[in-house]
């Protein structure tokens with residue numbers, strides 16, 4: 458059986474049949490109003506292709522129109538919902554989710570074994586059980602009766618055991634009739650969660666909303682531009698003169714060309730004054746907090762590094778081992794007041810953070826100061842659909858490079874890290890992991906003498 462998604466809109470204008478779905482538009486010309494009327498009945502409905510032809514004849518259609526109908530059905534096949542029935546009920550409902558969906562049901566020999574793609578996942582979505590895969594341009598809505606087949610597919614099932622359902626699952630990209638996922642280097646090297654994230658955080662392969670949709674406007678208030686200051690003793694930080702810094706800095710190209718990741722430190726520890734200058738030049742709030750406007754209905758700010766939507770969801774925490782003028786401990790950086798708040802972190806958590814960071818450098822660095830970047834996730838996800846986490850990681854990259862360049866200009870030892878323990882960081886900083894947790898780590902220390 459075939460149909461169209463319930464949200465499809467079918468129009469017939471100036472001799473063109475247009476099917477608009479939330480992921481794209483398909484148009485067919487050369488049809489007749491009677492054929493267009495049949496397509497107009499398809500959103501949210503199901504029909505057999507031959508039954509459509511009979512309905513066309515009953516409505517006065519000619520043999521030529523029937524031939525045209527079959528041509529149109531072939532041409533518009535990628536837009537259709539396909540179902541596989543079992544005891545009169547849809548067992549599988551295969552729904553296109555992408556403009557470039559193709560649906561060709563293969564004819565496979567009965568003794569051929571097919572397996573569930575290792576990229577496929579089953580989840581609940583809007584009360585339905587849905588099978589998805591980042592390799593597919595369809596999703597499959599499953600009836601409960603389909604679950605034993607899906608479970609068996611993880612081990613492999615001979616096509617002869619359920620030919621129609623299995624060949625349709627292969628056509629939908631959920632089951633594999635070959636071993637390409639294990640042999641094609643492009644697929645073999647992907648892990649499930651990374652490929653899913655890649656497909657879902659960009660356009661092209663899903664039917665979800667993406668971009669600045671202001672998902673929660675009117676439902677939830679946006680988080681403020683500044684995180685409410687945690688309780689704790691305050692340490693005011695040094696504020697450098699930017700004029701003096703500009704005069705003392707090496708030329709931009711010299712900074713860029715001499716930038717390196719440095720994992721060894723001078724005997725003398727970094728100083729609180731240096732940390733103050735680094736944070737001021739790389740990460741403070743420049744100027745005033747901007748109030749919401751019609752165009753940007755949330756508070757925003759401006760900082761030396763760029764940030765998607767000016768949301769500036771990243772927060773900075775310092776775990777200090779050695780710093781002249783600053784006690785060992787864990788601090789929150791207030792980017793507006795340019796000061797540190799001492800957090801009541803347990804010493805063993807602070808130690809574990811520094812040890813893990815050292816291990817991330819292959820054991821080369823014994824970190825003096827670890828800067829952990831967390832994200833107040835809902836700053837981004839209040840505004841953006843689909844991409845907020847991907848954008849946050851890009852923002853982390855922008856901040857890394859800003860730290861790298863300022864630290865290099867200041868003659869310090871910078872090194873970005875690729876991993877950290879976000880559970881440990883949430884515990885150390887007293888955070889709710891789902892609301893705010895770590896997304897980046899950066900080491901800073903005094904540069905060792907050259908030579």
Ligand SMILES: Cc1cc2nc3c(=O)[nH]c(=O)nc-3n(C[C@H](O)[C@H](O)[C@H](O)COP(=O)(O)O)c2cc1C
Pocket residue numbers: 716717718719720817818819857872873874875876
């Ligand atoms: C996102 C990112 C993650 C990194 N992760 C690590 C890491 O975990 N451990 C480490 O020692 N260096 C890490 N680095 C530093 C890179 O190894 C370094 O930038 C690269 O080798 C190039 O050397 P250079 O920075 O000295 O030019 C990371 C750098 C970036 C940008």
